[in-house]
Amino acid sequence: MHPRLTTTRAEATVFTMVLTQGPVTRVEIARRSGLSSAAVTKAARPFIEAGYLEELEATERTAPGAGRPASPLTIRANREFFAGVKITDDELIGVITDLRAQPLVSAHRRLTTTSPEGVVEALAELVADLRSDDPAYDERCHWLGLAVSGDVDKALGLVRYSPFLGWRKVPLARLAGEATGLNVTVENDVRSLTVAEQWFGDGVGASSFALVTVGAGIGCGLVANDRVVAGSHGVAGEIGHIPVGGEEPECHCGGRGCVEAIAGTAPIVAAVRAATGDASLTIDAAIDVAHAGNTAAREVFARAGHAIGLGIAAMANLFGPERIIVTGDVQGLAAYDLFEEQINRSFTSQAFGAAADCRLLLRPRTFEQWARGAAAVAIQTLFSSQER
Amino acid sequence: MHPRLTTTRAEATVFTMVLTQGPVTRVEIARRSGLSSAAVTKAARPFIEAGYLEELEATERTAPGAGRPASPLTIRANREFFAGVKITDDELIGVITDLRAQPLVSAHRRLTTTSPEGVVEALAELVADLRSDDPAYDERCHWLGLAVSGDVDKALGLVRYSPFLGWRKVPLARLAGEATGLNVTVENDVRSLTVAEQWFGDGVGASSFALVTVGAGIGCGLVANDRVVAGSHGVAGEIGHIPVGGEEPECHCGGRGCVEAIAGTAPIVAAVRAATGDASLTIDAAIDVAHAGNTAAREVFARAGHAIGLGIAAMANLFGPERIIVTGDVQGLAAYDLFEEQINRSFTSQAFGAAADCRLLLRPRTFEQWARGAAAVAIQTLFSSQER
Incomplete structure (x- = not known):
């Protein structure tokens, strides 16, 4: 295992704050975190020595006569690189990102099989391709994040059940680790995108937010009290199976009136086919x-x-x-203008009291950004004390 | 202000573990918390010196030759007492509890007014009555927890909006503090009951759970990642306004098909009146x-x-x-046998996949237990680092 860099909670706090909110001075870190100035300085030192953090030139004095100027700390974003791959049932989408989860290079690879062995083989080739793009990626990329739809146990690196891939109990972290030689994290794809928003996107600064994904299915990631809600029993964020339709229609999940039974791609296609009489219409x-x-x-x-x-x-x-981010896959976004007015109107009419004040932020996210989410999970795992 | 006793995170962790899971040995505390044995011993010491914790006699050696026997730490529950009051629109229900939030004495007081001044006056009398029950309560009760339905800002001690009381922006913590001389916490009533379950009830040991209250309205408290979900915009836990009925019926909130528009006391009474032709029927x-x-x-x-x-x-x-606790007020519970079978059946049919494995625990809770919830919030505020 690549040794994790943070060993104390103070170190994790300081590094995470610079990573997600920097550049920021030590004084400001102390103010926001409640740590003493001495503790901040001590916690930052090993990261500076290892080249993950550096001091920017001081631009201002904190106050007249307040001693030496405050040099903000900032991330050296190219100190380490991360591979992230979103696995769909017919394609892998991969990226290499820097420490801030900014994608530097991306690539796609069609899948000819969904067998775990076949997918892992294609995955290893894709990651090797991506890393060969720059010698620095080969030298300084030690982690691979994978994002898969379905029931994923991140702690065990296990895909418990992924209906789209037809997988049950696939020890994906181990298999992918053996095939790539990298440290591997595996997380549900919607939660991965949620982590990317939490640390590097529209969730920064919000103690709680929700991410809603509109596409073939309707999914949701939740952050409460600064932490992603993982759910017990392998279930969380199933906004698609809230029974808003009352008794109709039946859903593939066995429930009735589910959001997804009305607004998923399949029922939309079926309804437009019925309305137009054209039984061969695709979603496009x-x-x-x-x-x-x-x-x-x-x-x-x-x-x-x-x-x-x-x-x-x-x-x-x-x-x-605090915030609700609405996003989707490519098809969901292509149709978004057809949904948008009614989404806003129905949300406002049903939101209870001041909940209607919560603004819906529309944020298109490409598949590369879902892959970036996978890398963000690896970054968070490496640097966050909460994950241990 | 009564000085808060815990100053470090380790102290809060150790004390909270003994309070909610004790008696427990230092070795076991170290194992569960990840703190070193030395850190546990150091963190426990001030609580032992102040009389909040004590050592039980050792009952077993941890292992042959393992040195001195392990003496479990336990709470001295009568070291301090807490007052808790649930405020309804026509009655105050108050209790004095020990450190474990066990009610020792309780009393009710009818309200003749819902004006903030009138309620605070009655509150001060009720608390004085309760404390006069035992000299120890008078000596060693420094905190009063209040539970109010509606939108409550605990950090500010402010009731932003309570429809039942007709209150807007009432600085209840300040008013009640002036009237009683106690440190006062104010929290939403459902969240208060949730805190009592989290630390002293059926939520102990669960990192996440939900409490559903069935009565005049339908409410919900949530704990995620070991912390109560407070919600932004003054809203959280409004399970009563999930639109499960599709378009029908209209709800007092302005939405349609809400749980509460079907299952609240008022619509049930209206429907039974319509079904029986007796327009004067009460809920009883x-x-x-x-x-x-x-x-x-x-x-x-x-x-x-x-x-x-x-x-x-x-x-x-x-x-x-992980768990769902279903409770209610008196009327909700009297009717529970009429709901129960259908609640279980509909929950199971609509729960997504393994979410159906989550068992519903029926737990009757009297109004005294809601008052106990108010006291539990005061206890948690005093001893938890997370609240600061």
């Missing part, structure tokens, strides 16, 4: 038909937006996030 | 009619149970709690 064609102004097709999307808005309101009523 | 009479076997009345309760079960499933799908 359904979106085109609606964009072209077909009223019945537009109503299908509005109904989907209504279900999504009610699901978001239910989540906000229960959970009270 | 409606429960009696259903208990007597009236089919239409029984169906009203079953429909309410269905809505509650769907709401609990939606919460579990989103949040993934």
Whole structure:
């Protein structure tokens, strides 16, 4: 194992603050964290010595006569690199990022099989390709983050159940570690994207927020009290199975009236096919038909937006996030303008009291950004004391 | 201000573990907390000196030749006492508890007004009555916890909005502190009960759990990653406003199909009145009619149970709690046998995958136990580092 760099809580606190909120002076770190100045200085030292942090030139004195000027600490973002891969049922999307989880290079690889062995083999080739792009990546990339949809046990590195891949109990961290020689983290894909938002995106500075992903399914990641909600029993964030439709329609999960049974890609396609009489329409064609102004097709999307808005309101009523980030995969985003007005209207009508004040931030995220989420999980695992 | 006793995180960790999980040996505390034995011993010392902790006689040696026997640490529960009061719109319910939040004495007081001044005056009398019950309460009770329904800002001691009391922006902690001379905490009533379960009840040992309260309204408290979810925007736990009914019926909140619009006391009474043709039925009479076997009345309760079960499933799908505790006020509990089967059935049918494994624990809680929750918040505030 690559040794983890932070050994004390103070070290994790200081490094994380510079990483996610820097550049920032030691005085300001002490103020925000409640640590003493001496503790901040002591905690920062090993990171400076190891080249992860550096001092910027002082730009201002804190106060007249206040002694030496305050030099902000900043990350040396290219001190270490991280590989991140999102695994879908037909494709791997990979990136190399710097310490701030900024993608530097990306690549895709079609999958010809979803067997764990086949996927791991393709994964190893993809990661080798990515790392060969720059000698620095080869030298200073020790971690690989993987993002998979389904029930993932991060602590064990285990994919318990992934319906899209047809996997049960696949020890993915071990398999991928053996194939790549890297330290591997495995996390649910929506939670991975949530971690990227928490440390490096629109969640920075929010003690609680929710990320809602609209696409083939409808998912949700939650952060409460500064920590991602992992859920017990392998379930969390299943906003798609809130029964906003009452008794109708039936859902593939066995429930009734689920958001996803109304607003998932499959029911939208089925409803647009029924409305237009064209039984061969794809989702892309359904979106085109609606964009072209077909009223019945537009109503299908509005109904989907209504279900999504009610699901978001239910989540906000229960959970009270400071912010709600709405994103999606490519298809979900292509259709977003067809949903958006109704999502906002239904959210506002169903949000309880002041929960309606919570603004929905629309943030398009490409598959590369989902892969970046996987890398962000590896970064958080390396530097956060909370993960141990 | 009564000085808070814990000044370091280690002290808070050690004391909290003995309080909520003790008696427990120092060795076991070190094992569970990750602190060194020396750190545990150092952290425990001031509490022993101040009389909050004591050593039990050693009952066993940890291992042959392992040195001196391990003496478990335990709480001296009567070292300090806490007052807790639940404020409803027509009554105050107060208790004095020991350090473990066990109620030792309780009293009720009818309210003749809901004005803040009138309530605070009655509160001061009630607390004085309770403390006069034993000289030790007068000597060693420095904290008063208050529980109020509605939007409460605990950090500010402010009731932002309480519809039942008709209060807006009432600085209750300050007013009650001036009237009683005690340190006062103010918290939402459902969150107070959640804190009592977290530290002293069925939540002990669970990193995440949910408490669902069934009564005039339907509420929910959530604990994630060992901390109560307070919510932003003054809203959290509004399980009653999840729209499980689709478009029907309208709810007093402005939403549609809310759990509470189907399963709250008012809609149940209205539906049983409509079903029986008796427009003067109270909720108690409606429960009696259903208990007597009236089919239409029984169906009203079953429909309410269905809505509650769907709401609990939606919460579990989103949040993934380890445990779900279902409780209620007196009326909610009197009717619980009319709801129970349908709650369980609807929860199971709508819970996503393994979320259905989460067992619902039915736990009757009297108003005294809600008052105890208020005291538990004061205890947690005094001893927890997380609250500062």
